[in-house]
Amino acid sequence: MKIALIKKRDSSFWRSCQSITENLLKSYERFCAENKHQLEILSFKSGANTLESFDLAKKVSREQFDLVVWLDHYPHPAPFIKAFLNENGENSKGSGIPHFVFHLFGDFVLQAPLWLEVQCALDQNKENIPFSFICASEKQKLLVDSLLKDKGNYQSDVIPFPVDENIFNFKEEARLRLRKELELSEGETAIIYTGRLSHQKNIVDIIYGFSQYQKSFNPKAKLFFSGPMDDLGVPYLGKEALDGTFFFHWEEALAEHENLVKEKRIRYLGNLNHQELSELYCAGDVFASLSCHNDEDYGMSPAEALCCGLPCVLSDWGGYSSFKTYCPDEVKLIPVGPGETRHEPNRTAFVKGLVATENSHKSEARISHGLKGQEALSIEAVSKKLYSFYESHHKKNVSFPGFNEGFFKLCALFENNPKAPFRSPTGGFSLYYKELYRCYWSPLKSKGDS
Amino acid sequence: MIKNSLFYGQMANEETNLFNRRANWNVEDALDEKYLEFLAPHSRSYFSRMRPLFSFEIKNLNGLNSFSHVLFRDGLVFLLRFFIRYPTPSGLKTKVMIQKDMAFVVPQAWRDHCYLYDTVLLSDINKNDDELKNETNLVVVLNLHENQEQECLKSLVAPEVEKRQNIYLLPYFNQMRGEDYLNYDRAENLMSLKELFSEKVTVINASDLSQLDGKDSVFINANPQQVFQSDSNVVHSFLRSGWKSPLIPRAKDSDFVVPLSPYHGMRLTQYELGTKLKDLETRLFKELNFPKGELFKSEPVVNRDLEDYFKVFYYSDDLLELAFQLGKRLFESKG
Numbered sequence: 037m038k039i040a041l042i043k044k045r046d047s048s049f050w051r052s053c054q055s056i057t058e059n060l061l062k063s064y065e066r067f068c069a070e071n072k073h074q075l076e077i078l079s080f081k082s083g084a085n086t087l088e089s090f091d092l093a094k095k096v097s098r099e100q101f102d103l104v105v106w107l108d109h110y111p112h113p114a115p116f117i118k119a120f121l122n123e124n125g126e127n128s129k130g131s132g133i134p135h136f137v138f139h140l141f142g143d144f145v146l147q148a149p150l151w152l153e154v155q156c157a158l159d160q161n162k163e164n165i166p167f168s169f170i171c172a173s174e175k176q177k178l179l180v181d182s183l184l185k186d187k188g189n190y191q192s193d194v195i196p197f198p199v200d201e202n203i204f205n206f207k208e209e210a211r212l213r214l215r216k217e218l219e220l221s222e223g224e225t226a227i228i229y230t231g232r233l234s235h236q237k238n239i240v241d242i243i244y245g246f247s248q249y250q251k252s253f254n255p256k257a258k259l260f261f262s263g264p265m266d267d268l269g270v271p272y273l274g275k276e277a278l279d280g281t282f283f284f285h286w287e288e289a290l291a292e293h294e295n296l297v298k299e300k301r302i303r304y305l306g307n308l309n310h311q312e313l314s315e316l317y318c319a320g321d322v323f324a325s326l327s328c329h330n331d332e333d334y335g336m337s338p339a340e341a342l343c344c345g346l347p348c349v350l351s352d353w354g355g356y357s358s359f360k361t362y363c364p365d366e367v368k369l370i371p372v373g374p375g376e377t378r379h380e381p382n383r384t385a386f387v388k389g390l391v392a393t394e395n396s397h398k399s400e401a402r403i404s405h406g407l408k409g410q411e412a413l414s415i416e417a418v419s420k421k422l423y424s425f426y427e428s429h430h431k432k433n434v435s436f437p438g439f440n441e442g443f444f445k446l447c448a449l450f451e452n453n454p455k456a457p458f459r460s461p462t463g464g465f466s467l468y469y470k471e472l473y474r475c476y477w478s479p480l481k482s483k484g485d486s
Numbered sequence: 487m488i489k490n491s492l493f494y495g496q497m498a499n500e501e502t503n504l505f506n507r508r509a510n511w512n513v514e515d516a517l518d519e520k521y522l523e524f525l526a527p528h529s530r531s532y533f534s535r536m537r538p539l540f541s542f543e544i545k546n547l548n549g550l551n552s553f554s555h556v557l558f559r560d561g562l563v564f565l566l567r568f569f570i571r572y573p574t575p576s577g578l579k580t581k582v583m584i585q586k587d588m589a590f591v592v593p594q595a596w597r598d599h600c601y602l603y604d605t606v607l608l609s610d611i612n613k614n615d616d617e618l619k620n621e622t623n624l625v626v627v628l629n630l631h632e633n634q635e636q637e638c639l640k641s642l643v644a645p646e647v648e649k650r651q652n653i654y655l656l657p658y659f660n661q662m663r664g665e666d667y668l669n670y671d672r673a674e675n676l677m678s679l680k681e682l683f684s685e686k687v688t689v690i691n692a693s694d695l696s697q698l699d700g701k702d703s704v705f706i707n708a709n710p711q712q713v714f715q716s717d718s719n720v721v722h723s724f725l726r727s728g729w730k731s732p733l734i735p736r737a738k739d740s741d742f743v744v745p746l747s748p749y750h751g752m753r754l755t756q757y758e759l760g761t762k763l764k765d766l767e768t769r770l771f772k773e774l775n776f777p778k779g780e781l782f783k784s785e786p787v788v789n790r791d792l793e794d795y796f797k798v799f800y801y802s803d804d805l806l807e808l809a810f811q812l813g814k815r816l817f818e819s820k821g
Contacts, residue, residue, distance in 0.1 A: 046697065264727060264728075265726065265747065265748070267533075277533070278506060278531055278532050278533035279530070279531075279532040279533065279719060279722065279723065279726070280532045280533035280534055280722065280726065280746055280747070281533040283533075283726075283745070283746065283747050283748070284502075284533055284535070287745065288499070291494070304611070304748050305611075306611050306728055306748065306749075307700070307701075307727070307728050309699070309701070
C-alpha cells in the first residue's frame with residue numbers, strides 16, 4: 037500500500053498530544069517497514085488554512101495514495117477533505133479515492149461543527165468515500181458510534197495511543213535512586229499522580245481520599261503530584277477560570293491537610309520530562325487518577341505507568357476504563373456518579389482501591405506487569421494492531437454512513453452557545469450532555485454481556 | 487504588621503471571590519477597555535489573593551472598602567494619575583499594595599495605607615541561582631513603546647544575552663487605537679532589535695514557547711522603566727509554568743510571601759522608602775510639588791460616562807513624559 041500520514045509540522049500545544057502523535061508516527065513507521073508499505077509523511081504548518089489544505093489535497097490526489105491517515109488532533113481535517121473532494125469532483129467516482137482514516141482525540145465532541153462540515157461536503161459529493169474513525173478507547177468508540185447513522189455494520193475502531201516502551205519500562209536502579217532522593221524508605225507506599233492538575237482532574241478528591249487512606253490504613257503512605265497546573269474550568273458549562281484559580285483551590289485543599297504537607301506526605305514535584313516521569317513511575321507503588329475530564333478519551337499517564345509495571349487506581353471514566361481490559365490485574369476502577377456540575381468519583385471506593393492495591397515491592401513482578409502493559413500499549417504492540425486494522429478494513433472498503441440526528445443537535449448546541457453548549461437552564465449539565473456522556477461514566481459491558 | 491488573615495480564611499476567600507466577579511461591582515467602561523487593551527496581554531486579569539487591578543479601573547474609591555486590601559498593577563503614569571485624582575485616602579479603609587519600586591510616588595497621606603510588594607521565586611521547588619546560570623535559552627519579552635529608552639533596555643538585557651546560547655524575542659508592539667496615536671515613526675523600535683541583539687536572535691510568538699524546554703530556559707520581561715505596568719500576567723504566566731528569571735529574586739525564609747503558584751509568589755513588606763528612591767521622592771514632591779503642583783493641573787477630566795473609546799483620555803502627554811523620565815532614573819538608581 038501507498039500510505040500518506042498527514043500531521044502538523046510543529047508539535048502540538050497540548051502536551052499529551054505531543055507524545056501521542058510522535059508515538060503513533062513510530063507505530064506507523066514500524067507497521068509500514070514490517071509490511072513493506074510505502075509511507076510518506078505530509079506536513080503542514082499550524083493552521084492548515086484553506087490555501088494550504090488546497091495544496092495538500094492536490095498533492096494527495098496527484099500521488100494516488102491507497103490510504104490517507106490524519107494523525108493530529110489539531111487542526112481539523114475539514115478544510116483538507118473539502119479541498120480534496122472539490123479537487124477530485126467528477127473524478128471521485130470509482131477508483132483513485134484513498135481510504136481516509138482519522139485517529140480521534142479527546143476533542144472530537146468539541147470539534148463536532150467541523151465534522152458537520154465534512155458531512156455536508158461528503159453529501160454534496162454524492163459518492164461513497166471510504167472513511168474510518170479510529171478511537172483511542174472503548175468508551176470513546178461508544179460515544180462516537182452513538183452519533184453515527186446506523187447503516188449496516190459500520191462502527192469506529194479502537195486502537196490505543198502508543199507508549200514509547202524504550203522510555204517507559206521498569207528499572208530497579210531508577211526506583212532505588214529516586215526513592216532515596218525522595219526520602220522514601222522501602223516500606224513506604226508512594227502514590228503517584230501525573231498529568232495536568234486541573235479542576236476536572238478531581239485533584240482535590242485524590243487529596244481527600246489519600247488523607248483518609250493514610251490516616252485509617254497506611255500511615256506510611258506518601259502522595260506525589262507532578263504536572264502543570266492549569267485553569268481550565270468547566271468549558272461546557274461556560275465556567276471559565278482566571279489564570280491562577282486552580283492554585284488557589286490547591287492551596288485550600290492542602291490547608292485542610294496541613295499536617296500531611298508538613299510531614300512531606302503530600303508533595304508537588306513540578307513538571308517533569310519523559311525520562312523523569314518514567315523514573316517516578318519506577319519509584320512509585322501505585323498510580324492514582326480520578327479524572328472525569330470530558331475529553332478524557334484515553335489517558336497517556338496511566339498508559340505510561342502501566343508500561344512501567346505500576347498498578348493503577350483509576351476512575352471508571354472515559355478512556356481509563358479500557359485499561360482494565362488491557363491489564364485486568366493491575367487496574368482497579370473506581371465508580372463515578374453523574375453530578376450536576378461535575379462528575380464525582382466515589383471517594384470510599386477510591387480508598388478501598390488503594391488498600392486493595394497494596395503489595396510489597398517485587399522487582400520481577402514489576403517487570404512482568406510492565407511487559408503486560410507493553411504487550412497492549414507499546415509502539416510495537418500498536419503497530420501490530422494497525423496491521424490487523426488495515427488488513428480487515430482495506431479489504432472491506434466501508435463507506436462512511438454519516439452522522440445521525442443526535443449529532444446535528446450537538447452541532448446546533450455549539451452554534452447557539454459556543455461558550456456553554458451543555459449548560460442547562462439551571463446552570464448545571466443538561467440532560468442532553470448526561471445522555472451523550474452516559475457511556476463515559478457507566479461501566480463497560482464485558483463481551484459476554486448482552 | 488501584615489497578617490495572614492488578610493489573605494487566608496473564609497472571610498478573606500469570600501472577599502477574593504467577590505472581587506473576581508468584577509461585573510458585579512466594577513463594570514468595565516470605555517476607559518478601562520482602552521488601557522487594558524493597550525497593555526494586553528500584560529493586563530490580562532488573573533486570580534490572586536492579593537486582588538490585583540489597575541488603579542484606573544477604580545470608579546469610586548470608597549467602593550474599595552468592600553475589600554480589606556487590593557493590589558495596584560500600575561506603572562508610573564497610572565500611579566501618578568491615581569494620586570492626582572486622590573491625593574489623600576479620604577474615607578478609604580482598604581490597604582493598597584504598591585510595587586516596591588513605585589514607593590517614591592506615594593504621597594505622605596497614603597503611606598500608612600500602603601504595603602509594598604514584589605514578585606519572588608519560591609525556594610523549595612526552584613533551582614538554585616548557580617544552576618540558573620547554566621540555562622541555555624533566554625526569552626526576552628520585548629515591550630516596544632514609543633518613548634522607551636533604548637539605553638535602559640540595553641543595560642537590562644545585554645548582560646543576560648551574553649551568557650546564553652539561544653536568544654528568543656517575544657515582542658509586543660503595543661499601540662493604542664485612534665488617530666491621536668497613529669505614529670508611523672516606529673522604525674526606531676525595530677532598530678533597537680538590531681542594535682541590542684546580534685544575528686543569533688530568533689523572533690517568536692507566544693505559541694512557540696511550548697517548543698522550548700522551560701527547564702533549560704530563563705526569561706526577562708524587558709520593562710525597565712515600568713511606565714505602564716509593574717505587575718504583568720505575562721510574567722506570572724511564565725513563572726506559573728516553572729520558568730525562571732534572573733531578574734526575579736528568591737524569597738528568604740523570613741519573608742512574608744503569598745504564593746501564586748508552586749514556583750512564585752508576592753513578597754509583602756510594610757511601607758518604607760529605600761535610600762535609593764529618596765532622590766526620586768525629592769524630585770517628585772519637593773521639586774515638582776506632586777500632586778498639587780502646576781505641572782499636574784492639566785490632566786484630562788476623568789469622564790466615565792463617555793462610551794466612545796476614541797474620546798477617552800486618562801493622562802496628559804506631559805505626565806507620560808514625566809513617567810518616562812522618572813522611570814529612567816528609577817532604573818538607573820538600581821545600578
